[in-house]
Amino acid sequence: MRIAAPIEIGPLDADAQQAVRDLAAAAEAHDGVAPLSEQPLLNLGTDAEWITHVVAHTTAGSTVGYVQIDRSGETASAELVIHPEHRRNGHGRVLLRTAERDATLPSRSGEPGQHGKQLRVWAHGDLEPAREFARAAGLRPVRELLFLARPLAGADGAPEVPAAPAGYRLRTFRPGADDAAWLRVNARAFATHPEQGRMSLDDLRARQAEPWFDPEGFFLLVPDEAPGVDDADPVAFQWTKTEPGQPDGARDGEIYALGVDPDQQGKGFGRLMTEVGLAHLARSGATRAVLYVEGDNTPALATYERAGFARAAVHVQYARP
Ligand SMILES: CC(C)(COP(=O)(O)OP(=O)(O)OC[C@H]1O[C@@H](n2cnc3c(N)ncnc32)[C@H](O)[C@@H]1OP(=O)(O)O)[C@@H](O)C(=O)NCCC(=O)NCCS
Incomplete structure (x- = not known):
């Protein structure tokens, strides 16, 4: 049986920001491509109302996954990463579902521009696990950014x-x-x-x-x-x-x-x-x-x-x- 990791939604203190950077570095070393791009990394310390941070961690407190949702654009954009040692445990699925819910939530100020946005998730490097994960979740490619x-x-x-x-x-x-x-x-x-x-x-x-x-x-x-x-x-x-x-x-x-x-x-x-x-x-x-x-x-x-x-x-x- 899989036990869902506890998740926390909200701003990140300095230690939590560093834990996300370490998680991203571990994923990059494993996958050969950085899972979080420049803007989400710049946003780690942000508590803006259009940004949501979601962290999944073990019961002992170590960070196993992170998703950031940015609802400032016409669509909501998410970047999602699971630690290489904790993959295929359903954490990605839980964070994706949380991100999809977040994209449709009213903002704290009730600003109408942030309601009900479609969620778009980035897969940097278009790697096989991300492709399979997206397929299993019923997602389709909608945009390509070439390097x-x-x-x-x-x-x-x-x-x-x-x-x-x-x-x-x-x-x-x-x-x-x-x-x-x-x-x-x-x-x-x-x-x-x-x-x-x-x-x-x-x-x-x-x-x-x-x-x-x-x-x-x-x-x-x-x-x-x-x-x-x-x-x-x-x-x-x-x-x-x-x-x-x-x-x-x-x-x-x-x-x-x-x-x-x-x-x-x-x-x-x-x-x-x-x-x-x-x-x-x-x-x-x-x-x-x-x-x-x-x-x-x-x-x-x-x-x-x-x-x-x-x-x-x-x-x-x-x-x-
Ligand atoms: C893609 C990623 C987020 C998946 O996270 P995860 O926690 O391992 O995914 P889950 O355990 O929730 O998997 C859900 C389903 O996706 C599919 N899936 C996930 N990884 C897969 C893989 N490597 N091969 C085949 N199918 C896979 C499976 O159907 C899986 O269900 P199952 O385990 O019951 O068969 C993770 O590999 C990752 O962090 N990759 C680098 C960052 C990235 O590419 N992010 C973009 C995601 S769109």
Whole structure:
């Protein structure tokens, strides 16, 4: 007989947050892919009303599973992980059921926007256990996020960062001064994207406070017209990210966010800003460039394939049909 693990729903204190990070690290070591992505990890300390944390633990208190539900979008998004030593004991099923109930619950403030949302669960890496688990739970794939990669020459063989075309200027991001203008162009460029287009000032500031944040790797293409040139909204941006603490022999550098204002698309800015990102990452010592792109974003996929990227992994979102 299986005995259900006790579960706790609510904010996580510092020890519980660390236990979830340890659980995620154990799953990553076992599965070869991180089960929780950046935003849920940033959310671990959050007690926002649209975030729910659910922890399953043994009677002795050690954490065996975790699911985070984020009801801030049009659909509720969940990331779920069970410790490798505690799988096939029904914990995943219990946490999934709890997450589905949570997605349909009224928020604490009764805000109507959070009622009755469909739950979508991420499976990072699209691994066989997750596929089987989703199938057994009656879930179907509804969204694909592709992880693309291409080798880089490294600092020695790196090209110069390309120059801006006539009428434009390439400069790096100024934290604070450029926040509002960047949020505007990001929202326009990612108007149909479920997460990126909703990035708020708080989200931007949380990233600026991360150890990897480097404004020297965050490029803006701005119209080169005086006066007030620095206050004009960028027409395109390239935000790169290099995680600290990677071994120098093989380092990944990420094209973290690339966007072109919709009014300025089709002019080659996407290709230019991709080259800017690749040159910067190579010059900073990265040996592989990586990025995430929606599986149905045909124009972006074409840009990246032309730039030499190939599919390295797939992340799938599952939902009840
Ligand atoms: C996917 C995951 C959450 C499953 O957690 P779990 O606690 O092992 O799942 P459960 O024990 O509740 O399994 C429920 C059912 O799913 C199916 N299932 C789960 N893992 C399976 C596997 N490895 N192979 C075949 N079927 C599997 C079975 O039908 C199982 O029922 P059964 O054990 O009675 O046969 C876990 O493997 C995990 O943490 N993976 C890494 C993170 C991840 O991929 N999360 C996304 C989930 S969509």
